[in-house]
Amino acid sequence: MIRVEWVTGESKGYTDLLPDYILNDVRQEVLVHNVMGPMGGSYQAKCVVACRDTLVDLDYAAFPQFNDDRGMLLGVMRLSLDSDGSPYEVLWLEQGESSFEGGDARVRFERGVDLARYDIRAIERQRGRTSTEKAQLIAARLGQGQFRQGLSTRWNGSCALTGLQHDALLRASHMKPWSESSDAERLDPANGLLLAAHVDALFDRHLITFDVNGTLHWDGAVARQDRKALALPEQLRLPLNDREKGFLKHHSEAFGL
Numbered sequence: 001m002i003r004v005e006w007v008t009g010e011s012k013g014y015t016d017l018l019p020d021y022i023l024n025d026v027r028q029e030v031l032v033h034n035v036m037g038p039m040g041g042s043y044q045a046k047c048v049v050a051c052r053d054t055l056v057d058l059d060y061a062a063f064p065q066f067n068d069d070r071g072m073l074l075g076v077m078r079l080s081l082d083s084d085g086s087p088y089e090v091l092w093l094e095q096g097e098s099s100f101e102g103g104d105a106r107v108r109f110e111r112g113v114d115l116a117r118y119d120i121r122a123i124e125r126q127r128g129r130t131s132t133e134k135a136q137l138i139a140a141r142l143g144q145g146q147f148r149q150g151l152s153t154r155w156n157g158s159c160a161l162t163g164l165q166h167d168a169l170l171r172a173s174h175m176k177p178w179s180e181s182s183d184a185e186r187l188d189p190a191n192g193l194l195l196a197a198h199v200d201a202l203f204d205r206h207l208i209t210f211d212v213n214g215t216l217h218w219d220g221a222v223a224r225q226d227r228k229a230l231a232l233p234e235q236l237r238l239p240l241n242d243r244e245k246g247f248l249k250h251h252s253e254a255f256g257l
Contacts, residue, residue: 001017001018001019001020001109001110002016002017002018002019002020002022002023002079002087002107002108002109002110003015003016003017003018003106003107003108003109003110004016004018004077004079004090004103004105004106004107005105005106005107005108006103006104006105007104007105007106008104009104010073011073011104011105012038012104013037013038014035014036014037014038015035015036016033016035016045016077017033017034017035017036018031018033018058019031019033020109022049022051022056022058023051023056023079023081023085023086023087024051025051026049026050026051026056027050027051027221028048028049028050028221029048029049029050029205029207029221030046030047030048030049030205030206030207030219030221030255030256031046031047031048031049031058031205031206032044032045032046032177032205032206032254033045033047034179035072036122041122041179042122042178042179043070043071043072043179044070044177044179044180045060045067045070045072046060046062046063046066046067046206046254047059047060047062047063047077048062048063054080054081055078055079055080055081056078056079056081056087057076057077057078058076058077058078058079059076060072060073060074060075060076060077061074061075061076061095066254073094073095074094074095075092075093075094075095075097076092076093076100077090077091077092077093077103078090078091078092078093078100079107086109087107087109088107089102089103089107090102090103090105090107091103120138120141120142123137123138123141124138133183136187137183137186137187140186140187141178141186143171143172143173144172146187147172147186147187147188147189147192148172148194150188150189150192151172151189151192151193151194152170152194153189154189154194154238155193155194155237155238157170157194158170158194158237159194159195159196159199160193160194160195160236160237160238161193161195161196161199161216161232161233161236161237162196162199162232162233163237164196169196169197170194170195170196170197171194171195171196171197171200172192172194173192173193173194173195173200173203173204174186174191174192175191175192175193175244175247175248175250175251176191176247176250176251177250177251177254180250185247188243188247190241190243190244190246190247191244191247192247193236198230199232202222202230203251206219206251206254206255207219207221207222208222208232208255209248209251209252209255209257210236210248210251210252211248211252211257212240212245212248212249212252213235213239213240214235214236214238214239214240215234215235216232216233216234216235216236217252217255217257219255
C-alpha cells in the first residue's frame with residue numbers, strides 16, 4: 001500500500017490510500033481509491049494511472065464530475081520513484097496550472113497491507129454503535145457475515161458471472177461504494193455480487209462493469225488478448241431485480257457507462 005499523507009495546504013489532514021500495484025508499469029488504467037479524512041471519514045477519488053520510467057501520474061482531472069461531487073481537488077498527482085521502485089516524493093499539478101510543485105505530503109510505502117482495514121479501524125472508533133452493529137459492519141466490509149450469506153443464497157453459492165463454486169475463491173463485492181453507502185446499504189445483499197476472485201479484482205478496479213441487463217462491459221485499458229485469455233461470459237447468470245439494478249447503477253456510472 002502507498003500512503004500519501006497531506007500535512008499542509010488545502011488537503012491537510014487527508015490521506016490517499018493507493019494500491020501498490022500501480023507501481024508495476026501500469027499503462028492508462030482507471031483507478032478508484034479510498035481517501036481518509038481528518039476525522040476518520042472515508043471518501044473516494046477516481047483517476048487515470050500511467051507510468052513512465054521513474055514516474056507514476058494519477059490524473060484526477062480526467063473525471064471532473066466524479067471527483068467534484070466528492071469534494072476532491074482536480075489535477076495530477078505524481079509519484080517519483082526511488083531506485084528500488086518505491087515512492088519517495090509526491091508532486092502536484094493543479095488543474096489550470098502549467099508546472100508541478102512539490103507536494104505538501106509524506107509518502108509511506110507498506111507492503112502486504114489490506115486497504116479495507118483502514119475502514120475497519122474507522123468503524124471501531126465510531127461512537128453510538130453497539131458492539132454487535134460494529135461486528136456486522138466489519139464482517140460486511142470484509143465480505144463476510146450476513147452480507148456474504150445473503151449473496152451466497154441469492155447466487156446459489158456460485159460466482160454470479162462464471163458459476164465457480166469453490167467457496168475459498170469467491171468474494172462478496174459491493175456495487176455501491178462502501179464510502180457512499182448507509183449502514184443498511186452496506187449490509188444489504190442487493191448491494192452486492194458474489195464473484196470469483198479474479199472477476200472481483202476486475203470489478204473492484206472498475207475494469208469491468210455490468211449494465212442493468214447483466215451484460216458485461218470492459219474498460220478499454222484491458223487489452224483484447226487479456227480479455228480472450230480470461231474468457232469471461234458476457235452475461236450474469238441470473239437476471240437482476242430492481243433493487244440490484246439501482247445499486248449497480250452507482251458502479252456502472254463510476255465506470256463511465
